[in-house]
Amino acid sequence: MQSQISFKNDYSEGAHLEILNLLTQTNLQQEPGYGDDTWSLEAKDMIRAQIGNPDAEVYFVSGGTQANLLVISHLLKSYESVIAADTGHIQVHETGAIENCGHKINLVPHAMGKIDVTGIDKVIKAHTDHHMVKPAMVYLSQSTELGSIYNRAELEEISNYCRANNLKLFIDGARLAVALTSSEADLTLPEFAELCDVFYIGATKNGGLLGEAIVFNNACDAAGFPYYLKQKGALMAKGRLLGIQFHALFHDGLYFELAKHANAMARKLAEGIAAAGYGFALTPESNQLFPILPLQVITALNEQFAFYTWEKLDDEKAVVRLVCSWATKEADVDSFIDALNHR
Amino acid sequence: MQSQISFKNDYSEGAHLEILNLLTQTNLQQEPGYGDDTWSLEAKDMIRAQIGNPDAEVYFVSGGTQANLLVISHLLKSYESVIAADTGHIQVHETGAIENCGHKINLVPHAMGKIDVTGIDKVIKAHTDHHMVKPAMVYLSQSTELGSIYNRAELEEISNYCRANNLKLFIDGARLAVALTSSEADLTLPEFAELCDVFYIGATKNGGLLGEAIVFNNACDAAGFPYYLKQKGALMAKGRLLGIQFHALFHDGLYFELAKHANAMARKLAEGIAAAGYGFALTPESNQLFPILPLQVITALNEQFAFYTWEKLDDEKAVVRLVCSWATKEADVDSFIDALNHR
Amino acid sequence: MQSQISFKNDYSEGAHLEILNLLTQTNLQQEPGYGDDTWSLEAKDMIRAQIGNPDAEVYFVSGGTQANLLVISHLLKSYESVIAADTGHIQVHETGAIENCGHKINLVPHAMGKIDVTGIDKVIKAHTDHHMVKPAMVYLSQSTELGSIYNRAELEEISNYCRANNLKLFIDGARLAVALTSSEADLTLPEFAELCDVFYIGATKNGGLLGEAIVFNNACDAAGFPYYLKQKGALMAKGRLLGIQFHALFHDGLYFELAKHANAMARKLAEGIAAAGYGFALTPESNQLFPILPLQVITALNEQFAFYTWEKLDDEKAVVRLVCSWATKEADVDSFIDALNHR
Amino acid sequence: MQSQISFKNDYSEGAHLEILNLLTQTNLQQEPGYGDDTWSLEAKDMIRAQIGNPDAEVYFVSGGTQANLLVISHLLKSYESVIAADTGHIQVHETGAIENCGHKINLVPHAMGKIDVTGIDKVIKAHTDHHMVKPAMVYLSQSTELGSIYNRAELEEISNYCRANNLKLFIDGARLAVALTSSEADLTLPEFAELCDVFYIGATKNGGLLGEAIVFNNACDAAGFPYYLKQKGALMAKGRLLGIQFHALFHDGLYFELAKHANAMARKLAEGIAAAGYGFALTPESNQLFPILPLQVITALNEQFAFYTWEKLDDEKAVVRLVCSWATKEADVDSFIDALNHR
Secondary structure: OOOOEOOOOOOOOOOHHHHHHHHHHOOOOOOOOOOOOOOHHHHHHHHHHHHOOOEEEEEEEHHHHHHHHHHHHHHHOOOOEEEEEEOHHHHHHOOOOOHOOOOOOEOOOOOOEEEEEEHHHHHHHHHOOOOOEEEEEEEEEEEOOOOOOOHHHHHHHHHHHHHHHEEEEEEEEOOHHHHHOOOOOOOOOHHHHHHHOOOEEHHHHHHOOOOEEEEEHHHHHHHHHHHHHHHHOOOOOOOHHHHHHHHEEEEEOOHHHHHHHHHHHHHHHHHHHHHHHOOOOOOOOOOOEEEEEEEEHHHHOOOOOEEEEEOOOOOEEEEEEOOOOOOOOHHHHHHHHHHHHOO | OOEEEEEEOOOOOOEEEHOOOHHHOOOOOOEEEEEOHHHHHHHHHHHHHHHOOOEEEEEEEEHHHHHHHHHHHHHOOEEEEEEEOOOOOOOHHHOHHHHOOOEEEEEEOEEEOOOHHHHHHHHHHOOOHHHHHHHEEEEEEEEOOOOOOOOOOHHHHHHHHHHOOOOEEEEEEEOOOHHHOOOOOOOOHHHHHOOOOEEEEOOOOOOOOOOOOEEOHHHHHHHHHHHHHOOOOOOOOOOHHHHHHHHHOOOHHHHHHHHHHHHHHHHHHHHHHHHOOEEEEEOOOOOEEEEEEEHHHHHOOOOOOEOOHHHHHOOOOOEEEEEEEOOOOOOHHHHHHHHHHHH | OOOOOEEEOOOOOOHHHHHHHHHHHHOOOOOOOOOOOHHHHHHHHHHHHHHHHOEEEEEEEEEHHHHHHHHHHHHHHOOHHHHHHEHHHHHHHHHHHHHOOOOOOEEOEEEOOOOOHHHHHHHHHHHHOOOOOOOEEEEEEEEOOOOOOOOOHHOOOOOOOOHHHHOOOEEEOOOOHHHHOOOOOOOHHHHHOOOOOOOEEEOOOOOOOOEEEEEEOOHHHOOOHHHOOOOHOOOOOOHHHHHHHHHHHOOHHHHHHHHHHHHHHHHHHHHHHHHOOOOOOOOOOOOOEEEEHHHHHHHHHHOEEEEEEEEEEEOOOOEEEEEOOOOOOOHHOOOOHHHHOOO | OOEEEOOOOOOOOOOOOHHHHHHHHHOOOOOOOOOOOOOHHHHHHHHHHHHHHOOOOEEOOOOOHHHHHHHHHHHHOOOOOEEEEEEOHHHHHHHHOHHHHOEEEEEEEEEEOOOHHHHHHHHHHHHHOOOOEEEEEEEEEEOOOOOOOOOHHHHHHHHHHHHHHOEEEEEEEEOOOHHHHOOOOOHHHHHHHOOOOOEEEEEEOOOOOOOEEEEOOHHHOOHHHHHHHOOOOOOOOOOOHHHHHHHHOOOOOHHHHHHHHHHHOOOOOOOHHHHHHOOOOOOOOOOOEEEEEEHHHHHOOOOOOEEEEEOOOOOOEEEEEEOOOOOHHHHHHHHHHHHHHHH
């Protein structure tokens, strides 16, 4: 148990109560294993309906790193590489999972966590023959590692480039919910889905116990994927655990409601920080905030609140990261702002 | 929802209610991620205490195939191989997960699902130089794929051989609970643990939603394992989900109680089948039964009961597999025996 | 330098003089690297012409294990497996190279080193879902590890089965030359080539310093292979070394002449052994002989001759392996027979 | 055959005549396979003597990419990474071979092709926990991809840092010979060898047909390496081919004589270019030159001479790469300078 109130991340609590309730209600119902249960099958249909693609293939896995390594290594030949931001989760925070599956990551310098066609094209142009890897996929995150959001125009440009250059576009949606429900968002779920080849819908960071729903827009991209899931240790015996969660989340818009709450809490927190006279290293766009605070303010806040110091800027101040979630209490946001103002 | 009563496996239901209750009670408590939560830390201590090894390193992962590939590939160098029964789960039912991590499996012919020193020694003797792999580990399951149980003498002989020949002994305990609580069992958990280098304690098939607790008896065997967990996509953000389950299971002996129930139901079922005049392909020892039934009896039973036909013996009869679990209702066992007798 | 005359293998000497001469003559000619030299390009054309397939893709690599792991892992997806004899080189003598590339080998019991459709079909029938690997290729050697040779009818049956069941047929031709020129042979090189998807033509064991020519009958199977060659460390900077050798070997039938010599020497040796009253564990068909000799005869012969004792049969006798090659001197064969008769 | 005189690389010709002669002289001598031949054993002793380390373990392999992937993946655990220059051969020109063996490369920005402790230390400091790879090796090339040479002080600083931080230091010596014999060199072979854990001595680019001699200074680092060589397809049946070459090269200083010639030819060429009024993108230090030439001069020179245009600087001029080797004829250098002066 932690004595501080934590703004460290969006996975500090368990699951939304609707999920726990549905788990409990259905608990003793006998179901087939390995994802063939009623709940998984129905949840996949619900997702297909909500992205507007009846032909999509949907698979549930346990986490983001697992989803990333499965999709990338499933779709690439061994000498093919994936292009990503130098701040991308697969580059920085997955202990070399992609390389361990045999693939090089070609890096593009980020701007606010995002990459663009100019950067991607430089990588493509630099890879000219079989003495080098062959870039065959673009990976990006929506929202990004830095909480920023690709807008429609940005994603369309990347999508068009990928299609013209025979590159798969794979979008890491561990935090997709906050991206789609941000006040900056100009894309609905089906509009977003249509722009890429494969993406996933994260539940772990938006109210689930665990779970990401991988969506292949074209069934042929998913050929053989069940074999691969099993081989990589990603096929859960009680697949119902994943199916039930997505069933609850995609019923009556719960998934989006939870993200709206996370964004609303973050916005309130951001406004309070700005009102207290502090700036931000990155413009707040979703549930992650990167304010710049004096070191002594950070020390004082840490008596009550837990959060990461992201980057020390100088001897006086640092960028910190504050994350809100589906479970963030408005009273805790108020306390934080209050504490900031009474310093 | 299934209309038949299922004896197909031991993972058809959700989790024991104590687990769901503890998940619900602790749900909104904020905890660190990735296994550093209070529940995981405490559950590891509980396991260390109950195996009588305060120095053991314990890691929770999501399933058996994941546990197998992690342990085997973590401990072996690329040219080292693992020795297993030709019926072993890693050989037959893991879609080549071990080979996909780079390691050959050297096969030993099984007897009732078990291997012995004679078979292991033949493999060792046959591998003489660097044009062949170097066997460096023995893998076995307790209980086995066929529901049989290694007794103390058998395990000690294998354990001694492994220690004398510099082979790691790794025991797959996906169904360890029914092995330790079987009426045939002559080993306690600490006595069992002491005989091998690394093993795991399965929760998925004994009342958990998911989860296997990997135990390294020597901490040095676990060096670097957290890196490896993350790299293979096996490190869960909400590690509490695993910790809470093992906490509930290892509190007040629940883990063993659940297995005793599974064994008791299986014994009752076996006695009923024998009383009805049918034999068994393998002597019942734990929660898996392999009776030999006439094909028309199988067809008739299938109207009410779901189970696997394991192997057709001839045009008249087949071996079937019946599995009982922590969740098997005595009334369902009675119904099955009743149906068998009224044919 | 060895004092005994060696019948241990077919790679004890250097290269045929034509090869050394061509290397020397062309030595200071400047050529492009990595297989784009004049000699490699011409040698590939010569091979295409002699197998009668102008569309074949030909790649030169340094050895048999390298050829096997490259072809198998290039053509299979990670969850696909290769079917092979339990005596197959990839199973027994490549230190797990195929598994190290991620693939399981499904074994078929051999008869005289050969497999057949009955054995292959059992493997196919046993693999039914995504909890198991998916067999997608058949690997066999011509001639086999035991010196036996598949005849036309045998290969056609396997080839037809593979085509009907969507399995690639890959033939290891490390010792292809002696198979095609054996007195038992009923297949020409083009007839042989047409029966499989990919095979290789071994030079290392038939007069070259090193080198196997991998032939893909369908160019689409070779897509991306140059990338893969480079990635696996198999692309030689001075590719001319391989091209020049195959150029010399496929000029004026030298390749076949060398193998005829090896077979003729083996036949003479076999006849001498039989005449001396000894039998064979396997009927001699190519350049490898497996006579059964008394242990004391073996000891006496070893004073003058080096060869492997293959398998001790009992306290009296053993199977030994005698190998003849392009470089075997008739005088040495005569000496061996002489020594045998004067025991 | 090429009509232009090539300065494209140092592997355009075959081998030095001493090598071809020794191959021919020893050709019909029967020898054990797989590196146990007389010549390989002697050549290893010669190398051990010349580096002054009787305990070193020496292995011969066929090329640089193969040597790099073997050493790096042999010495690293799967979650360990290797630090290299962003211009490093393993990063840029090996088609992701290192990643295909499972390892991430952490990049350090180069200066003239070289890295230093400041860059290495930044990588170390940035890798703090098991969500990231664990850097465990430093890789550098002597001479570098850009022809520059680490001097004693630079190498000592890196070596000391590695030893203090438990990092293996692995030096790619594909072009070691020109580095040791350059007029800039201040390190002898034994002095150089002592500074690292493992390095290799390249023959492919210094007069051999193929071959790199991997040297492990500590035998324990080589434990199991023969298994690994075989598994990766790197163990040559006729190992004599490699042993004989290194025998010839390390007899009477031939290896160093050839490199001195390459350096002398490069220096003469560099002086001619400078005298003709052209500058260099990098100061010439070994056998690779990077002069800056007007585009029309390049076009004119290309009628007679082949070389790579390395980088176009603007619409007027480009950096080209000119490489001299053991086989470069002084007359060709004169012709080049002549052609440059008569433009």
